[in-house]
Amino acid sequence: MSYCATCDGAFTRNLTVSLFGKGEEVAEEALFLTRYAKEILIFVNDNKLNCDPSILSALETNEKVKIITNSNLKKNIWKRICRER
Numbered sequence: 001m002s003y004c005a006t007c008d009g010a011f012t013r014n015l016t017v018s019l020f021g022k023g024e025e026v027a028e029e030a031l032f033l034t035r036y037a038k039e040i041l042i043f044v045n046d047n048k049l050n051c052d053p054s055i056l057s058a059l060e061t062n063e064k065v066k067i068i069t070n071s072n073l074k075k076n077i078w079k080r081i082c083r084e085r
Contacts, residue, residue: 014036017037019043022050024050026049027049027051027055028051031062
């Protein structure tokens with residue numbers, strides 16, 4: 001789990017990355033990660049991704065990106081995984 005695509009983007013090289021959010025920030029982070037990740041899944045907890053139309057268009061036309069709407073984050077297990085290591 002990461003909170004900064006700019007800081008950690010290179011670590012996603014050739015990986016599938018999941019993002020959760022609904023606004024401009026998640027859209028910009030996803031667009032940045034298209035430089036590195038093999039696939040980007042954007043889970044949106046609304047019926048659409050609310051962001052600048054030009055960014056949305058760039059995401060929708062990028063074959064690496066899938067936008068999944070009406071999603072809910074059930075559980076974040078990252079802290080537990082870190083404690084177990």
